[in-house]
Amino acid sequence: MAIYEVFRQEKKGAAFAHAGSVEAPCAEFAEAFAHEQYGRRHESVALWVVPRDAVHEVSAFYDELGKTYHRVDGYSLKEKLRVARERAGTAEDR
Amino acid sequence: MSRVNVQALLRIADDELILGWRDSEWTGIAPSLEEDVAFSSIAQNEIGHARALYELCARELGTTADELAFDRSPDEYECAPLVELRRLDWAHTIARHWLYEEADELRLAALKESDNAEVAGLAAKMDREELYHRLHARMWAERLRGDERFESAVTELYPYALGVLDGDLRAAYSSRVGLSGSEPQTHERGSHSPELASLWEEMTSVRRSVPGATW
Amino acid sequence: MTEAEFLAYVQDGGQVETGDWLPDEYRARLIKFIEMHANSELMGVLPEREWILRAPTLQRKLALTAKVQDEVGHAQLIYRVVEDLGKPRDQSLADLISGKAKFHNVFHYATKTWGDVGVIAWLVDAAAIISQKALLKCSYAPYARIMKKICWEESFHILHGRDVILTLMNGTDEQRELVQEALNRWWGPLMQFHGNPIPADEDPMFVWRIKSQGNEEARQQFLDGYVPQIWELGLTVPDPKLRKVGDVWEYTEPDWDELKHVVTGHGPKTAERLDFRRRMLEQEQWVRDVVLAA
Numbered sequence: 009m010a011i012y013e014v015f016r017q018e019k020k021g022a023a024f025a026h027a028g029s030v031e032a033p034c035a036e037f038a039e040a041f042a043h044e045q046y047g048r049r050h051e052s053v054a055l056w057v058v059p060r061d062a063v064h065e066v067s068a069f070y071d072e073l074g075k076t077y078h079r080v081d082g083y084s085l086k087e088k089l090r091v092a093r094e095r096a097g098t099a100e101d102r
Numbered sequence: 103m104s105r106v107n108v109q110a111l112l113r114i115a116d117d118e119l120i121l122g123w124r125d126s127e128w129t130g131i132a133p134s135l136e137e138d139v140a141f142s143s144i145a146q147n148e149i150g151h152a153r154a155l156y157e158l159c160a161r162e163l164g165t166t167a168d169e170l171a172f173d174r175s176p177d178e179y180e181c182a183p184l185v186e187l188r189r190l191d192w193a194h195t196i197a198r199h200w201l202y203e204e205a206d207e208l209r210l211a212a213l214k215e216s217d218n219a220e221v222a223g224l225a226a227k228m229d230r231e232e233l234y235h236r237l238h239a240r241m242w243a244e245r246l247r248g249d250e251r252f253e254s255a256v257t258e259l260y261p262y263a264l265g266v267l268d269g270d271l272r273a274a275y276s277s278r279v280g281l282s283g284s285e286p287q288t289h290e291r292g293s294h295s296p297e298l299a300s301l302w303e304e305m306t307s308v309r310r311s312v313p314g315a316t317w
Numbered sequence: 318m319t320e321a322e323f324l325a326y327v328q329d330g331g332q333v334e335t336g337d338w339l340p341d342e343y344r345a346r347l348i349k350f351i352e353m354h355a356n357s358e359l360m361g362v363l364p365e366r367e368w369i370l371r372a373p374t375l376q377r378k379l380a381l382t383a384k385v386q387d388e389v390g391h392a393q394l395i396y397r398v399v400e401d402l403g404k405p406r407d408q409s410l411a412d413l414i415s416g417k418a419k420f421h422n423v424f425h426y427a428t429k430t431w432g433d434v435g436v437i438a439w440l441v442d443a444a445a446i447i448s449q450k451a452l453l454k455c456s457y458a459p460y461a462r463i464m465k466k467i468c469w470e471e472s473f474h475i476l477h478g479r480d481v482i483l484t485l486m487n488g489t490d491e492q493r494e495l496v497q498e499a500l501n502r503w504w505g506p507l508m509q510f511h512g513n514p515i516p517a518d519e520d521p522m523f524v525w526r527i528k529s530q531g532n533e534e535a536r537q538q539f540l541d542g543y544v545p546q547i548w549e550l551g552l553t554v555p556d557p558k559l560r561k562v563g564d565v566w567e568y569t570e571p572d573w574d575e576l577k578h579v580v581t582g583h584g585p586k587t588a589e590r591l592d593f594r595r596r597m598l599e600q601e602q603w604v605r606d607v608v609l610a611a
Contacts, residue, residue, distance in 0.1 A: 009610050011397075028463065029397055030136050031406070033609050036241055041136035043234065044143045045390055049470075065336075126369050126378070129385050130362035131597045133604040135393035142386035146379055153375045168374045192604045245608045308431045309373035312491050316484055317373040317431070 011060040012038035014045070016052040024056050035059070106218055108159045109180065112170070113291065114209065115155035116181035117266065119171055120298070121202060122148030123305060124185065125195075133192055144199075144235050151228050158224065172309050176294055176302045183289040184262035186298040189255075193246070197255035200243040201263035203236050204279050208271045261286035327456035327526040334458050335401050343525050347457055348402050349418075350527055355395035356413045356420035358388050363590045364428040365437065373431065380477045384438065387470045394463040401459060414595045416582040421445075423506045425584020432495030435485055436503050438478025440543060444510045446471050447538050451530035460527075479546075486550050500547070501555045508556075508568065509576040511535040540566040 009031050015024040027046050032038035035057065042057045076082025093099040125145035132138035156167035163170070184202065189195060210232065213225035246252035260281055264272055265288050276282035309317065318326070320340040323333075333339060339347070365385050372378035396406050412418035423441050428434070449468055455461040485492040517523040517531030530538075540559075544566070547554055558569045579587070 028394060028466070030393070031134070031397070031400075031609075032136065033245075037136075037609075040234075040238055040241060041140055044140045045136065045393065048139070048143050048386075123370065126382050127366075129369060129382055130359075130366045130389055131594075133601040134609050135359075135389055135396065137609075138389045139386055139393065142382060142389070146382050146386070149375060149379055149382070153379075156375070171375055172373070192601050242608070249607060251603070304370050306373075308368075308371045311431075312489055315488050315492060317377060317481075317488075 009033055010038075012042065013058050013060055013063050014042045015056040015058070016046050017054040018051070019053055024054070027052075027055075029060065030057075106158060106162050106221060108162050111155050111159050111221070113180040113182070114213075115152045115159065115170070116179045117185050117202075118148045118155070119152035120179070120181045120301065121185040121198075122146070122152060123301060124188070125199070127190060128195065140238060144238060147231050147235065151231070154224055154228070158220065172306050176299045179294065179298065179302075180291065181294075181298070182262070182266045182291050183293070183295060184259065184266055186295050186301065187259075187262065188297050188301070191251075193249070193251035194255040194259065196239070196242045196246060197252055197259050198263075199235075200239040201256065201259055201279065202266065203232065203239040205263055205266045205271075205275055206232065207236060208275055208278070209267060212271065260284070262289045264288040265290045324525070328524075330454075330526075332456055332458040332461065342521075344402065346521055346525065347460075347527060348399060348404055350522060351395060351402070351457075351460055352399050352404070352409055352412075353419050353421070355392050355399060355409065356418055357424060358392035358395060359413070360420045360424040360590060360594075362388050362392075363593065364424065364426070364586070365434070368428065368431065368434045371431070377481070380473075381434065384474050384477060387474065390470070391467050394466065395460075398459050398463060410594075410598060414591050414598070416591065419580050419582075422509055422576055422579045422584070423503075424590075425579045425587045426502075426506055427586050429502070430495050430499060431481075432485065432497075432499030433503070435478055435481035435496060436499040438474055439482050440478070440500075440503065440507055440547075441510075442471060442474045442478060443543055444507055444535075444539050446475065447535050447542075448511065448528075448530075451528050451535060454526070454529045456526040482550070486552075496550075497552055500552055504555050505571065505575070506579075507539075508536070508571040509573070511539065513571075513573045513576070537566055540568070 010033070011029050012032055012035070013029050014027045016027040017024045030038055030041045030045060032041055038057050038059075039055075042055050046052055046055055090099070122145050125141065125148060128138065129142045129145065130138065132141050152171065153167055156170045160167050160170055184198065187194075187198070189198065207229075210225050210229045214222055214229060216222040216225065243252075260279070263279075264275065264286070267275055272288075273282070276284075318338060320342075323338075323340055323343070327333070362385055365381070365388075369378060369381050369385060372381050396409060399409055400406055409418065413420070423437075423444075428437070446468065449464055449471065452464045453461055453468065455464065482496060485496050512532040514533035514536070515531070517534070520528070520531055522528040523531055540561075544554065544559065544561075556569050558567060560567055578584075582588075582591075
């Protein structure tokens with residue numbers, strides 16, 4: 009008996025999201041079980057059924073030294089823009 | 103467009119109703135929780151097919167689907183003996199499920215060719231829902247192949263399964279289930295076992311408690 | 318993280334996942350609570366499934382089968398959470414059958430008529446949904462996540478229950494009597510359902526934020542939502558003291574001894590239902606051995 013993780017797509021175009029897991033002896037049974045446990049109300053248009061040990065979690069993320077250079081909140085342009093407009097004489101038009 | 107053959111449709115409807123009733127007995131007690139959910143969907147589909155067929159017949163007969171499903175006496179049902187048998191064990195349940203689905207596929211294929219567009223359309227819809235039933239039945243039958251409990255259940259139920267189909271479909275059916283060559287005494291439609299009477303008692307007990315009421 | 322830090326974290330709304338460090342007490346209480354929920358879904362199926370077979374119309378048969386199927390599905394979701402916390406499913410089922418593990422009081426009682434079918438789907442499910450909504454913010458995230466699917470599926474159960482009840486109430490005198498008689502029998506267990514009114518801050522389930530609501534709050538919510546629905550149909554509640562005073566419902570103190578007696582395995586139907594489960598599990602063990610355990 010193995011655990012199979014089930015990902016479901018709510019409608020076409022949506023991302024597949026983790027929905028739960030089923031216990032089954034093989035992929036064929038897992039798919040048949042998932043079909044009804046996650047689709048009997050047609051709440052999903054598609055499912056991915058994946059053996060649990062094929063799903064690898066990666067969760068070691070550290071931002072110790074503040075890497076703001078590659079995020080939008082790492083840029084403050086308001087003051088530079090004010091100075092540039094003043095130099096160009098376009099400050100009044102605003 | 104040709105007229106609806108009510109008796110032929112009632113045979114299928116009654117098969118689906120009684121088999122669906124039997125299959126719904128497993129809701130809550132199937133061998134695994136995952137299987138319980140899957141098999142319950144199959145039971146619901148069967149009742150749903152019965153309902154759709156009854157609705158078609160009801161219009162022809164000037165009655166309602168519920169009256170056809172519940173208000174006839176046991177002798178008036180047209181179901182095949184296969185579906186009446188009470189076999190609340192998994193080997194027999196899967197044996198019956200597999201034998202029935204293989205027969206039903208042939209029967210539905212013929213019904214899809216009906217001259218009556220409404221009947222053909224309904225048969226096509228039922229057939230699409232049955233894809234899951236067949237997948238499920240074959241999956242289990244393959245896993246249980248060679249197991250003594252399953253094989254002896256198939257042997258016991260095969261003569262009943264033949265009775266689900268009209269004569270002209272039986273040769274194709276025998277070879278499809280790998281049992282051509284054996285020529286058992288077929289249990290034909292037309293007579294009912296005491297098991298149907300017990301089932302009917304329970305199935306109609308609430309309905310009969312206040313005759314004519316709306317539930 | 319220390320236990321004190323963990324407590325502060327969950328009390329501040331923090332959630333944890335399966336692989337995170339959990340204090341021993343938290344883990345033990347969690348497993349016991351979640352397992353009792355799974356057991357309840359599984360045992361709740363037994364009183365209801367008899368009526369699938371007796372449903373008086375095709376529509377009711379379909380709806381009731383689907384409802385009971387949902388409950389089995391919920392049991393599956395919840396046992397999976399327990400398994401991922403380290404307790405195998407067959408161990409949970411063995412503990413259920415031996416009486417070591419518990420299930421909710423309401424599922425120890427008999428169902429007698431179609432009136433029970435309506436009352437269970439309308440009121441017992443409503444009481445359960447109030448508890449379940451309070452679990453949506455459970456500090457243990459895997460359980461909170463499945464509660465979302467459970468609550469979504471339960472929404473049709475209440476409508477089905479109400480539909481059955483309204484149809485009966487609009488029917489014959491006999492049918493109305495079925496409802497009143499069932500309500501009279503179920504009221505006691507319903508009032509006991511949410512448990513005795515220990516203050517939330519003394520309830521470990523609340524302290525660890527496994528539940529986000531105390532027992533009395535849940536019961537008051539139930540009364541607020543459903544007593545008006547009962548009364549507007551002309552039904553009576555078999556408690557002469559039941560009334561709302563200001564913001565609070567007053568009622569006859571439920572029999573807490575009866576509740577304890579029932580959930581420790583002495584309900585009217587406890588032995589029979591556990592025995593039935595045991596027999597079916599034994600009968601079909603070969604299927605698990607031959608096919609499902611491959």
